Amino acid sequence: MERRNRLSRSRDFETVYRRGRSVATRFLILYWFPREAEADGAMRLGVAVPKKVGGAVARNKVKRQLKEAWRSLADVPAGNDYVLVARPGLPEAEEPRGFAWLEERVAEVLSKAALPAEGSARS
Numbered sequence: 001m002e003r004r005n006r007l008s009r010s011r012d013f014e015t016v017y018r019r020g021r022s023v024a025t026r027f028l029i030l031y032w033f034p035r036e037a038e039a040d041g042a043m044r045l046g047v048a049v050p051k052k053v054g055g056a057v058a059r060n061k062v063k064r065q066l067k068e069a070w071r072s073l074a075d076v077p078a079g080n081d082y083v084l085v086a087r088p089g090l091p092e093a094e095e096p097r098g099f100a101w102l103e104e105r106v107a108e109v110l111s112k113a114a115l116p117a118e119g120s121a122r123s
């Protein structure tokens with residue numbers, strides 16, 4: 001994931017948490033916040049994995065997998081900042097089911113958010 005497409009400052013995470021909207025599924029929470037008009041309307045993603053999910057190695061593995069699953073989604077609306085939060089139990093559920101299952105969970109939380117697709121007008 002390119003640097004310009006990542007949320008990295010705690011201030012950016014806080015803005016998304018406090019001013020954005022959210023949806024949750026059993027294993028993931030998605031927060032999103034529309035950014036003000038900027039030069040490039042690309043979306044930015046931040047991934048948060050709390051310590052309840054596991055140790056540092058487990059958390060970093062989950063972060064890598066979530067970023068890869070997000071990258072595989074083609075219809076993510078641009079112009080928003082997103083924070084994807086893993087919930088406890090995700091690594092244990094993903095391990096026997098595989099990466100395709102994780103991709104489905106990420107797509108599920110995004111579809112539950114019912115965000116308008118890129119280029120479509122809101123009514």
